[in-house]
Amino acid sequence: MTSIGWVGLGLSLLLVGVAVALSLWERLGLERGILWAATRALVQLLAIGLLLQVLLEPDVSVWWGWLWVVVMVAIAAATVRRRAPMVPGIVGLAGLAFAGSAVVTLGVLFGFDVFELEIRTLIPLAGLMIGNSLAATVLVSRRLVAEFDEKREEVEARLALGQPAAAAAHPYVRESLRTALIPQIEQTKAVGLIALPGAMTGLILAGVDPIDAVQVQAAVMYLVLGSVATTTTVMALGIRRRLFTHDHRLLRVGGAARRAT
Amino acid sequence: MPEGGVTVLVGPSGSGKSTLLRCCNRLEAPDSGTVAFRGADVAGLDPLALRRRVGMVFQRPTPFAGTVRDNLLVAQPDLSEHAAELALGRVGLSGAFLGRDARALSGGEAQRVCLARTLVTTPEVVLMDEVTSSVDPAARFGLEGLARALAEVRVPVIWVTHDLEQMRRIADHVLVVVAGRIVHGGTSASLAADAPPEARQFLAGEAA
Numbered sequence: 235m236t237s238i239g240w241v242g243l244g245l246s247l248l249l250v251g252v253a254v255a256l257s258l259w260e261r262l263g264l265e266r267g268i269l270w271a272a273t274r275a276l277v278q279l280l281a282i283g284l285l286l287q288v289l290l291e292p293d294v295s296v297w298w299g300w301l302w303v304v305v306m307v308a309i310a311a312a313t314v315r316r317r318a319p320m321v322p323g324i325v326g327l328a329g330l331a332f333a334g335s336a337v338v339t340l341g342v343l344f345g346f347d348v349f350e351l352e353i354r355t356l357i358p359l360a361g362l363m364i365g366n367s368l369a370a371t372v373l374v375s376r377r378l379v380a381e382f383d384e385k386r387e388e389v390e391a392r393l394a395l396g397q398p399a400a401a402a403a404h405p406y407v408r409e410s411l412r413t414a415l416i417p418q419i420e421q422t423k424a425v426g427l428i429a430l431p432g433a434m435t436g437l438i439l440a441g442v443d444p445i446d447a448v449q450v451q452a453a454v455m456y457l458v459l460g461s462v463a464t465t466t467t468v469m470a471l472g473i474r475r476r477l478f479t480h481d482h483r484l485l486r487v488g489g490a491a492r493r494a495t
Numbered sequence: 496m497p498e499g500g501v502t503v504l505v506g507p508s509g510s511g512k513s514t515l516l517r518c519c520n521r522l523e524a525p526d527s528g529t530v531a532f533r534g535a536d537v538a539g540l541d542p543l544a545l546r547r548r549v550g551m552v553f554q555r556p557t558p559f560a561g562t563v564r565d566n567l568l569v570a571q572p573d574l575s576e577h578a579a580e581l582a583l584g585r586v587g588l589s590g591a592f593l594g595r596d597a598r599a600l601s602g603g604e605a606q607r608v609c610l611a612r613t614l615v616t617t618p619e620v621v622l623m624d625e626v627t628s629s630v631d632p633a634a635r636f637g638l639e640g641l642a643r644a645l646a647e648v649r650v651p652v653i654w655v656t657h658d659l660e661q662m663r664r665i666a667d668h669v670l671v672v673v674a675g676r677i678v679h680g681g682t683s684a685s686l687a688a689d690a691p692p693e694a695r696q697f698l699a700g701e702a703a
Contacts, residue, residue: 390522391557391609395570395616396547405560481542483522 236441247272289353299353303360307332310364310371318375320487322476331371331468332364335461339363342460348453362433362454363461374414374466378473379487381406389484399478407470418462422455431455500667501642501652503683505659507697511675512655513554516622519653520549532620550618554625556605558597563608566597570615582611586641603634610641621645623654627661639665659700673697 238246250272257264289298307329314328321327340360344351349359382389385406392402425431430438434451438444477485496502504512517523518530521542529536537545559566567579574582580590586607592600597608606626613621623642627635642652642665656662662669663683671679671686671694679686679694690698 387553387555388557388559391551391553392559392569393522394520394546394551394553395612396543397569398543479524481521481524483524483542 236439286353286357289357294353296351296353296356299356302353302357303336306360306364307336310368313368314371314375317372318379320379321375321473322487324375327469327472327476328371328375330472331465332367334468335367335464336360336363338464339457339461343453343457359454359457363457366458367461367465370414370418370462371465371469374410374469375473377410377413378407378470379477381410382477382484383487386484393482393484399482399484400474402482402484403474403478407474411466411470414466415463418459422459425455496653496670497651497668499646499649499651501646501654501665502668502670503662503666504653504655504670504672505662505666505697506657506672508657510672512657512672513624515672515677516551516624516653516655519620519622520546520551522551547616548619549622550613550616550620551622551624552606552609552613552626555629556600556602556609558600558605558608561597562593563595563597563600564593566608566612567593567615570612574615578615582615583608585614585644586611587637601634602630603637606630606634606638607641610638618650621650621652623652625655625657627656627658635661659698671697 250268253268254265256262257268288294289302310332311325311328315325318324340356340363343349343359344356349355382403389402389406393399431451431454433454434447437447437450477487479485504515506512514523518525519532519537521537524538529538531537532540532545532549559569563583564579567574567582571578576593579593583590583592588604588607588611592604592608597605600608610621610626621642623638627638630638639661642654645652646667654665666683669679669681669683669686670677671690673693679690681689687695687698
């Protein structure tokens with residue numbers, strides 16, 4: 235196992251120094267930002283590390299790991315609300331999407347014993363799953379609300395032909411899901427060609443055999459792909475339900491209050 | 496609301512004509528009061544079945560992605576080629592349009608396709624919400640003619656406009672809507688005679 239120790243960490247801070255020096259030299263005015271970011275990242279990571287150290291003691295119940303997952307889901311849901319505030323009731327919906335996705339994806343990985351269920355595996359995998367689905371969840375929410383706003387007349391024309399809300403909404407739900415999923419698919423295709431992904435890099439640096447590292451990385455990527463697909467789908471279907479009434483009318487949200495009569 | 500012919504809802508912009516129309520097929524729910532269709536409160540009817548009995552064409556043409564045929568199939572998935580051609584014939588378009596890209600049509604053609612799409616559901620009434628506001632004059636007269644033709648074959652039309660000239664050209668009956676209320680009604684000939692002040696002001700063109 236590789237360990238860089240406190241001295242190593244201190245020396246790596248020289249690189250922050252380089253960034254600060256460049257900022258000063260080019261008068262970018264970013265020195266304080268760089269220092270704050272570097273300090274904050276270190277403090278956050280140390281806090282997590284200390285917490286993990288406590289949780290990874292042999293006799294700690296795995297339920298503490300699940301509690302951690304719940305907190306991560308809550309924080310992620312709050313983040314989605316901040317970035318897509320135009321969707322009514324989005325916090326509950328995002329929480330449901332992340333929780334549902336966690337059940338499906340972690341259920342597969344632990345259910346089939348791909349990874350052994352313990353805090354050491356649960357927390358990083360849940361973190362990867364939630365962290366990587368966050369952007370796509372925000373994207374699908376914003377896109378879908380915008381679709382229903384811009385194509386309102388088209389959707390209503392479908393409703394006016396007697397189509398139920400689910401059918402009338404389908405072309406637009408489909409479009410926004412494609413928009414949210416395609417970047418993830420592209421990224422999965424490019425992996426290894428452009429950048430070595432994080433989990434694998436970390437394992438190789440820590441001295442793990444590259445093929446073992448690749449196997450873990452591939453499983454992690456499939457986890458991310460699966461979770462992006464499930465969170466965005468739950469999100470899109472949930473938003474659709476919220477934007478239509480039970481009697482198949484399309485509600486107005488966001489900038490949709492323009493049409494007066 | 497009269498049972499047959501072309502009934503024109505006329506009134507200044509923002510007076511609530513379109514909202515009233517949208518309450519008729521439950522795209523909108525009234526805050527108070529009820530809308531009855533053939534004696535039954537529409538709030539108690541299945542909205543999807545109601546919307547196939549009460550068809551609607553919108554202010555701007557709303558062609559769906561795909562061909563004209565695809566558009567007609569949205570309204571009736573098992574529509575035969577022959578029935579599709581007949582539907583286009585009813586709106587004055589030839590069968591050659593079936594394979595055309597619906598989004599590449601002119602405004603007037605697209606609006607005709609939207610009407611054909613609505614007619615495929617065999618509605619008992621057709622609501623037309625300022626359907627000529629975004630088409631050129633020739634297409635405007637064409638659509639007015641189609642509304643008259645529907646009334647002739649006993650499909651009543653409820654037509655919303657703020658254009659008094661258009662009202663005079665096509666109306667059998669007129670209802671004047673001002674500030675959310677129907678303030679006056681009659682045939683377009685008798686309209687001016689006994690109009691209350693708020694309707695007279697609009698009909699004189701002051702509030703248009």
